Amino acid sequence: MITAKNLSLQYPDGTIALNEINLHIKAGELVYITGPSGSGKTSLIKLLMGIEKPTAGQLEVLSHSMNRIDVKNRMFLRQYMGPVFQELKLINGRTVLDNVILGMRFLPIPKQQWKTLATDALEKVKLSHKILSYAENLSWGEKQRVAIARAIVRRPSLIIADEPTGNLDRKNAINILELLNSLRQENTSVIITTHATHLIDSKLVDQFIQIAAGQLEAKSMEEF
């Protein structure tokens, strides 16, 4: 599903965000990417989504080379991805339902099905009671759930969640991680970045990838 070989990303200002990393993620795996702030986690996610291009090495995502990807291919590939952005990117002034429906905009899903699918996704994240609330009136934990519903409604092959437990208390954070784990059915791979390693239930995890200053280190579960 994802293979990186000596993958590097250097930003135009010279910052080396990732330095010759290697990784392999299979379909259906739950993978945690951990590391301190500024270590390169978001940069890796940007590469996986084609927002940034590798400056050296190779990256393949869902059988596509991300080295040569153009806008058209990137749009195509995005159909299979369900991103949960660090800053969530919900739209204020719109309801929870509308926000989730927006996740389906560019997918080949008939419009008549949008409401039912969005309602189902919101049930999965336990937000049925907030369906007509406005995004700006939700707590941060509820907003995270909307962002997750907007990702899963796409029925993606790959869910990518960047610091999905940021700003949450322990109980809500654990709930979010359990929710993301439960989405792994249907062969969906789930990639989660976090620096809150103490909240991870290591029994459920297939790979821990630790980033430090742009370099990867595979760690065994016991080290967390």
Ligand SMILES: Nc1ncnc2c1ncn2[C@@H]1O[C@H](COP(=O)(O)OP(=O)(O)O)[C@@H](O)[C@H]1O
């Ligand atoms: N657009 C950018 N231009 C230049 N440097 C960047 C840019 N985005 C991130 N960086 C730098 O790249 C490094 C990795 O950042 P990032 O991937 O956001 O880390 P993390 O998500 O682990 O906090 C940091 O040193 C950061 O300052």
Ligand SMILES: [Mg+2]
């Ligand atoms: Mg980040």
